[in-house]
Amino acid sequence: xxxxxxxxxxxxxxxxxxxxxxxxxxxxxxxxxxxxxxxxxxxxxxxxxxxxxxxxxxxxxxxxxxxxxxxxxxxxxxxxxxxxxxxxxxxxxxxxxxxxxxxxxxxxxxxxxxxxxxxxxxxxxxxxxxxxxxxxxxxxxxxxxxxxxxxxxxxxxxxxxxxxxxxxxxxxxxxxxxxxxxxxxxxxxxxxxxxxxxxxxxxxxxxxxxxxxxxxxxxxxxxxxxxxxxxxxxxxxxxxxxxxxxxxxxxxxxxxxxxxxxxxxxxxxxxxxxxxxx
Amino acid sequence: xxxxxxxxxxxxxxxxxxxxxxxxxxxxxxxxxxxxxxxxxxxxxxxxxxxxxxxxxxxxxxxxxxxxxxxxxxxxxxxxxxxxxxxxxxxxxxxxxxxxxxxxxxxxxxxxxxxxxxxxxxxxxxxxxxxxxxxxxxxxxxxxxxxxxxxxxxxxxxxxxxxxxxxxxxxxxxxxxxxxxxxxxxxxxxxxxxxxxxxxxxxxxxxxxxxxxxxxxxxxx
Numbered sequence: 001x002x003x004x005x006x007x008x009x010x011x012x013x014x015x016x017x018x019x020x021x022x023x024x025x026x027x028x029x030x031x032x033x034x035x036x037x038x039x040x041x042x043x044x045x046x047x048x049x050x051x052x053x054x055x056x057x058x059x060x061x062x063x064x065x066x067x068x069x070x071x072x073x074x075x076x077x078x079x080x081x082x083x084x085x086x087x088x089x090x091x092x093x094x095x096x097x098x099x100x101x102x103x104x105x106x107x108x109x110x111x112x113x114x115x116x117x118x119x120x121x122x123x124x125x126x127x128x129x130x131x132x133x134x135x136x137x138x139x140x141x142x143x144x145x146x147x148x149x150x151x152x153x154x155x156x157x158x159x160x161x162x163x164x165x166x167x168x169x170x171x172x173x174x175x176x177x178x179x180x181x182x183x184x185x186x187x188x189x190x191x192x193x194x195x196x197x198x199x200x201x202x203x204x205x206x207x208x209x210x211x212x213x214x215x216x217x218x219x220x221x222x223x224x225x226x227x228x229x230x231x232x233x234x235x236x237x238x239x240x241x242x243x244x245x246x247x248x249x250x251x252x253x254x255x256x257x258x259x260x261x262x263x264x265x266x267x268x269x270x271x272x273x274x275x276x277x278x
Numbered sequence: 279x280x281x282x283x284x285x286x287x288x289x290x291x292x293x294x295x296x297x298x299x300x301x302x303x304x305x306x307x308x309x310x311x312x313x314x315x316x317x318x319x320x321x322x323x324x325x326x327x328x329x330x331x332x333x334x335x336x337x338x339x340x341x342x343x344x345x346x347x348x349x350x351x352x353x354x355x356x357x358x359x360x361x362x363x364x365x366x367x368x369x370x371x372x373x374x375x376x377x378x379x380x381x382x383x384x385x386x387x388x389x390x391x392x393x394x395x396x397x398x399x400x401x402x403x404x405x406x407x408x409x410x411x412x413x414x415x416x417x418x419x420x421x422x423x424x425x426x427x428x429x430x431x432x433x434x435x436x437x438x439x440x441x442x443x444x445x446x447x448x449x450x451x452x453x454x455x456x457x458x459x460x461x462x463x464x465x466x467x468x469x470x471x472x473x474x475x476x477x478x479x480x481x482x483x484x485x486x487x488x489x490x491x492x493x494x495x496x497x498x499x
Contacts, residue, residue: 234350261352263489273352275281 029054029195029225030075030112031092037067037074037249040084044070046249048089052195057217057226059240059257061233063272067249068229072197075227076112077105093194113188117200119180121172127183128168131155134187150190157223158186159216178209182216189220196220198228202235214239233273237261245269284349288358291341292417295362298334298369299413303406305331305376306472310402312383313465314395324380331373335366354486361486365416368475368482372409375468375475382461382468392448392458401437401469404430408476415483424483427476428494434473441466 028051037045044067052058052075060068073079074087077098090097098108121130131151151168155161160182164175172183181201188196198217202210217226217239230236236243237257244254245266253260253269264270271277305324312321342359345351351359408427415423445459445466477495485491 233352237352262356264353270353274355275284277280 026051026053026056028052029093031090032075033090033092035071035074035087035089035091037070037079037088038084038086039070039082044249045074048246048251050244050251050254052225052227053242054225055221055223056241057221057228057239059236059243060227060229060246061231061236061243061272062246063277064231066246068246069199070249071246072199072227072229073114075195075197076109076114078109078114080105110191111193112195112197113191113193115181115184115188115196115198115201117203119177119184119204121175121180121183123171123173125172126169127155127164127172127175130172130183131186131190134190151186154186154190155183157189157220158182159212159219160186176209178205178212181205181209181213185213185216185220189224193224195225195227198226200229200231203231210235233261245272247272281349284345285355287341287345287349288351288355291338291345291362292358294334294338294341295365295369296413296417298331298338298366299409301327301331301334302369302372302376303409305373305380306402306406306409309376309379309383310395310399312380313386314399316383316386316388318384318387321380321383325377325384328373328377332370335370338366339363357486357489361416361482364482365479368478372472372475375472378468379465382465386458386461389458392455392462393444395462397437397441397444398462398465398469401434401441401466401473404434404437405469405472405476408434408473409479412476412479412483415480416486419483419487421484421487424480424487425494427480431473431477431495434470438466438470 030052032048032050032052035045035048036043048071060071062068070079073082075091077087079085079087087099089099091099093108093111096103098112122133125133128151131154132147134154135147135150152161152165155164160179163179164170164183167174172180175183181204185196185201202213205213214235217228220226228236228240240257242254243257243260245252245260245264245268247268253264253266255265259265260269261273264273268277305327308320308324311317312324342362346359408430412424412427415421415427442463445463448455449459474495481492481494484494
């Protein structure tokens with residue numbers, strides 16, 4: 001059963017004590033309506049409808065192959081890049097369907113940035129260049145007068161500035177795994193997206209780096225909407241405001257995180273998060 | 279089941295709560311037998327056994343902590359663990375009440391009886407019965423069974439009222455009975471508190487099953 005937190009500007013139905021973010025009326029940054037996605041003839045996402053709360057962290061959990069990554073890639077039109085990738089349904093951003101024929105997917109991806117499982121730094125490019133590349137590749141820089149200022153601000157927002165400010169000309173690959181992932185986040189931030197999608201951003205990181213990224217997510221929430229796909233349920237519980245549980249391409253349950261991890265309504269959610277699934 | 283050993287540990291922990299519950303039932307039974315039969319040795323045994331109850335409580339807490347720290351329990355598992363921690367606290371206090379009554383049995387010693395003990399054993403029996411059923415509800419995840427028990431605490435409260443009024447009459451008629459009557463009022467008070475703690479257990483069982491915190495017992499005392 002899907003909780004009634006779909007649609008725009010609607011209140012979370014369930015009041016959760018002590019969870020102020022979940023209690024706030026939820027303005028949606030994205031509204032997903034009857035989304036289906038395929039790889040060739042294989043259906044990977046089936047009839048998902050949900051609202052992604054603005055300036056909230058929304059986590060998507062579920063077993064391997066449940067469609068989490070496919071779903072998140074549908075949110076910025078990345079799925080259609082995959083071979084045989086096809087999408088039906090609507091994803092509304094500011095009331096406009098991002099899949100409407102006149103919409104430019106590149107413009108959507110600039111507004112909805114993405115951070116991947118493995119830090120995708122340009123290895124030979126400098127730290128500065130890595131962040132600046134996000135701006136120059138999207139031709140966004142021409143409107144900016146102060147490239148250095150943008151790079152510095154992005155690195156600060158990604159909580160990396162203090163660690164790299166004296167070695168901006170060193171290659172991105174010289175950084176540790178956790179730093180590289182924050183560098184990717186800085187690059188995503190540099191183009192000033194409204195939404196940041198994170199696909200397993202910490203799965204290749206050690207616990208300390210993971211905690212830094214999680215802390216960073218909480219900071220980012222002030223300015224951005226964050227959607228995170230994670231295998232780590234503890235991580236979803238720690239950082240997110242709302243959590244959706246996916247199984248076999250369907251959204252089984254979507255509710256405030258505290259509710260999902262204490263009193264899930266659907267038995268399949270309960271079985272999955274308590275390890276009885278399988 | 280993918281996390282077999284974890285769930286086995288969780289079930290064992292619940293069984294440990296039942297073991298502790300049966301220790302309390304035994305302590306309550308024995309303390310009343312000691313009071314009725316002026317059995318000072320039995321009273322001493324109840325007092326000594328209270329150490330084992332305390333020990334059992336800490337054992338259960340430690341095991342619960344192990345599961346919490348190593349297994350990251352969630353949802354119903356997390357609620358079970360929370361319920362366990364609260365229930366063992368209530369059981370431990372019930373053990374103290376039973377030991378308290380055993381201590382009163384020692385204080386009374388071989389003084390001549392003020393009156394035959396009728397209502398106090400009834401309160402004791404009722405508390406034991408409620409405790410037994412509340413722990414059954416706990417182990418069978420039966421919120422409804424737990425809910426049914428809560429109003430039965432009124433029976434214990436009413437008996438306590440009755441005992442109190444009766445002993446007050448004794449004291450008013452003959453002030454020389456004040457010491458003996460007061461001791462029996464203490465016994466009644468311990469049993470009244472025992473009943474209240476059973477209702478706490480019932481509230482925890484309801485929380486464990488439904489995830490909702492409800493205050494169900496609005497006690498007179």
